[in-house]
Amino acid sequence: MRDAKIKALLPVVNKPARYTGGELNSVVKDSGSVDIRYAFCFPDTYEIGMSHLGMKILYSLVNARKDAWCERVFAPASDMEDAMRTNGVELFALESGESIKSFDLIGFTLQYELSFSNVLNMLDLAGLPVRSQDRPSLTPLVIAGGPCACNPEPLAPFIDIFLPGEGEEVTNELIDLLKLHKSRGSSKLEFLKDAVKLPGVYVPAFYDVEYNNDGTIKSITAGNGAPEKVSKRIISDLDTVFYPESFVVPFVDIVHDRVVHEIFRGCIRGCRFCQAGFLYRPIREKSPETVSRQSRALCGITGYDEVSLCSLSSSDYTKITQLLEMLLDWSQPENINIALPSLRIDNFSDELMEKLQCVRRSGLTFAPESGTQRLRDAINKNVTEDEVIRTSRKAFSGGWTAVKLYFMLGLPTETQEDVDGIAVLAQRVVDEYYANPDKPKGKSVSVSVSASSFVPKPFTPFQWEPQDTVDMLKEKQDRLRGKVTTRKISLSFHKREMSLMEGVFARGDRRVADVLEFAWRSGCKFDGWDDCFDFQKWSRAFEQCGLTPEFYANRRRDFDEILPWEHMDYGIRKDFLIAENKKAHSAVTTPNCREKCAGCGSNKLNGGKCDALSQNMV
Amino acid sequence: MRSVRIWFKKTGSAKYISHLDLNRFVARALRRAQLPLWYTEGFNPRPHTAFSLPLPLGVESVCECVDIKIEGEIDDGEILRRISGASVPGIEFYSVTEPVLEPPKIGFAKYEFIFFPDDGDGTALKDSIASRLASGSLPAEKKTKKGTMRQLNLAEFISEARTDLCDGEVTLEAVLTAGNENNINPLLLARVLLEGTSYDYRLAKITRLKLYDAQHNEYR
Numbered sequence A: 001m002r003d004a005k006i007k008a009l010l011p012v013v014n015k016p017a018r019y020t021g022g023e024l025n026s027v028v029k030d031s032g033s034v035d036i037r038y039a040f041c042f043p044d045t046y047e048i049g050m051s052h053l054g055m056k057i058l059y060s061l062v063n064a065r066k067d068a069w070c071e072r073v074f075a076p077a078s079d080m081e082d083a084m085r086t087n088g089v090e091l092f093a094l095e096s097g098e099s100i101k102s103f104d105l106i107g108f109t110l111q112y113e114l115s116f117s118n119v120l121n122m123l124d125l126a127g128l129p130v131r132s133q134d135r136p137s138l139t140p141l142v143i144a145g146g147p148c149a150c151n152p153e154p155l156a157p158f159i160d161i162f163l164p165g166e167g168e169e170v171t172n173e174l175i176d177l178l179k180l181h182k183s184r185g186s187s188k189l190e191f192l193k194d195a196v197k198l199p200g201v202y203v204p205a206f207y208d209v210e211y212n213n214d215g216t217i218k219s220i221t222a223g224n225g226a227p228e229k230v231s232k233r234i235i236s237d238l239d240t241v242f243y244p245e246s247f248v249v250p251f252v253d254i255v256h257d258r259v260v261h262e263i264f265r266g267c268i269r270g271c272r273f274c275q276a277g278f279l280y281r282p283i284r285e286k287s288p289e290t291v292s293r294q295s296r297a298l299c300g301i302t303g304y305d306e307v308s309l310c311s312l313s314s315s316d317y318t319k320i321t322q323l324l325e326m327l328l329d330w331s332q333p334e335n336i337n338i339a340l341p342s343l344r345i346d347n348f349s350d351e352l353m354e355k356l357q358c359v360r361r362s363g364l365t366f367a368p369e370s371g372t373q374r375l376r377d378a379i380n381k382n383v384t385e386d387e388v389i390r391t392s393r394k395a396f397s398g399g400w401t402a403v404k405l406y407f408m409l410g411l412p413t414e415t416q417e418d419v420d421g422i423a424v425l426a427q428r429v430v431d432e433y434y435a436n437p438d439k440p441k442g443k444s445v446s447v448s449v450s451a452s453s454f455v456p457k458p459f460t461p462f463q464w465e466p467q468d469t470v471d472m473l474k475e476k477q478d479r480l481r482g483k484v485t486t487r488k489i490s491l492s493f494h495k496r497e498m499s500l501m502e503g504v505f506a507r508g509d510r511r512v513a514d515v516l517e518f519a520w521r522s523g524c525k526f527d528g529w530d531d532c533f534d535f536q537k538w539s540r541a542f543e544q545c546g547l548t549p550e551f552y553a554n555r556r557r558d559f560d561e562i563l564p565w566e567h568m569d570y571g572i573r574k575d576f577l578i579a580e581n582k583k584a585h586s587a588v589t590t591p592n593c594r595e596k597c598a599g600c601g602s603n604k605l606n607g608g609k610c611d612a613l614s615q616n617m618v
Numbered sequence B: 001m002r003s004v005r006i007w008f009k010k011t012g013s014a015k016y017i018s019h020l021d022l023n024r025f026v027a028r029a030l031r032r033a034q035l036p037l038w039y040t041e042g043f044n045p046r047p048h049t050a051f052s053l054p055l056p057l058g059v060e061s062v063c064e065c066v067d068i069k070i071e072g073e074i075d076d077g078e079i080l081r082r083i084s085g086a087s088v089p090g091i092e093f094y095s096v097t098e099p100v101l102e103p104p105k106i107g108f109a110k111y112e113f114i115f116f117p118d119d120g121d122g123t124a125l126k127d128s129i130a131s132r133l134a135s136g137s138l139p140a141e142k143k144t145k146k147g148t149m150r151q152l153n154l155a156e157f158i159s160e161a162r163t164d165l166c167d168g169e170v171t172l173e174a175v176l177t178a179g180n181e182n183n184i185n186p187l188l189l190a191r192v193l194l195e196g197t198s199y200d201y202r203l204a205k206i207t208r209l210k211l212y213d214a215q216h217n218e219y220r
């Protein structure tokens, strides 16, 4: 089945096992016996894409249908891409080795703004025009989902359909509909007009955007029967929703090579900078019984020796102790590790601590996010300095010698004092180590501080805020570097220009699409990779298109400005976000969802239900 | 507890699975096969696996083996049946034996090379390869364990070589020194043999056929 041309490339590229397919549990079907061929595209490398849980879910979900075959596609590394282009090999799906050009559906998952150029590159590598209007036939239909679909506008001209929200149900509905229209011989327009009747389907071509003279949006108007506002889809019951019975097990080492299990969606914390915390609301928990049963079956079929529980904040799972008990019950005799990332430090009960002795923690990491209590209050990050110090003390007396601290620079309302506070807090952790009488002899402590640049995101209280300019960030990074006086503290920062571009795409409008296309045509791809990112090319692209990145990233918006994602409905109420924004500016916190419902509005998309809500009512 | 040697072939695109990746693959296959394995002691118990001779990336083999430790009652036929059911196409487990020689006893390995001439006429290529082999001088550079480069004459490490031409393909069967000392990577030989020609040595199909001890007895 596999093209001899592809085979000839494999011996000359790096890590060819990324392109061979044939991994355990990968699904091979007879292409003649299915109606719909679906290319699930991850716009990054194999190692990153294969670690992604959403892809595993949708891959299994589509392949559970007899009438459809879903295959995996990743962005080839540069050496492979060059070899493909030189030898006329089009982007192919891993299972069949066939070009995805002739598939029915090409679906991208948008996890990160800086992967947008790879979306264009992959379409092009498949031999397809990048613009939707230049692909007149019904198939292949190019669709996209994932968190970045909450503001899909920078990709609007390239994608036929966006699917905001959770994809488990709408994917099947869309496949059914496409199958029907394919058999009828419908045109693309006929199909799209029918598709927008499905909830959670956004066809950007059906919306007309008008601009004011100052570049802000004047109006967004729906046509062709498309809804004025597109609501994201959500899954109501995580216990009955489809969950894969098997994972493809890669040969090459990937980022997360283990059974991954989602224990709940949403987050009760309401940190004001965190997009995920708002996008995935309302809170829905999966029962410990389901998690344990499904994890055990997955271990059996994959041979993995580790289960990692994932969520935005694992210790907020109400039945965490019960879940760990259930898991350890079978995992210990079978020599399987349970890993629990995203643990918060503030709500460890002693009982949980005890259970955790048997669980592998992935290093000691804290995310105070900012250096002073005032700023932590402003961003609603409910962690105190005392908690960091107390937990460090516990950890040091338990023999740890390395701690990682995560901070952000450029948060709204940040002052020099807040920047200095990062160094002060890191130093206090170092001092805590030396205050420990039983510290290991001759061993020094290592505190790594990662200070990323804050990027304001849609559907957060900070969606109106100006992002710090590249110069402001440089000043703050330099200042922080000057405040750290010991080699025991190591500092790492994000590339400032990368954060700028991330901000542009996060809050960009449709006109940014031209910049994206121009930059891609001049060679931009893998923009999230330090060694590939080329800011000069991006600057030139902005100039060419008569736009500036500052307009999108560094400008404060009024609360009544029409935002590019105004026609997307993620449940979260705008007045809730405005209230949260105002509270941030006066450093007032909001209690977490379990203490008190803040009335975010996201439960309206779930028939009024929110698991945090029912828990705080009883 | 007893040691068991499991033999397998690694062919087709499975040749692109690196040695490290193969380690992980086999560990997982053993778990899936639900064999009564012996686990190492300690905080992170692992089953014991020891591969006889790492296979370079891109080289196929019909004689790979891995030693595992079994604790509990299970016969060799059942081990083979279960591990076969837990594998993927390209990695074919075909026999389970009791290890006779320890891996450090390996002294030689036999490889088959197939070179595909693009013009379809292999005579010139075959002659060139044969005359290089006959010259007794095949200078090459090899990375030592310390990371420095060592100059060597590959001809001194070839104990048997036969070239042939069949259906336009040039084949070479060669026995090279192998094991802990002086292990010769067949890709290095292919490169040296094709140096200066228009052929890309990486496109040759290379298969490991057999393992021997230092006395040229079959490795068992």
Ligand code: SF4
Residues within 6 Å of the ligand: A268, A281, A282, A283, A593, A594, A596, A597, A598, A599, A600, A601, A602, A603, A610, A611, A612, A613
């Ligand atoms: S509905 Fe209330 S409890 Fe639920 S996520 Fe929103 S604010 Fe939190």
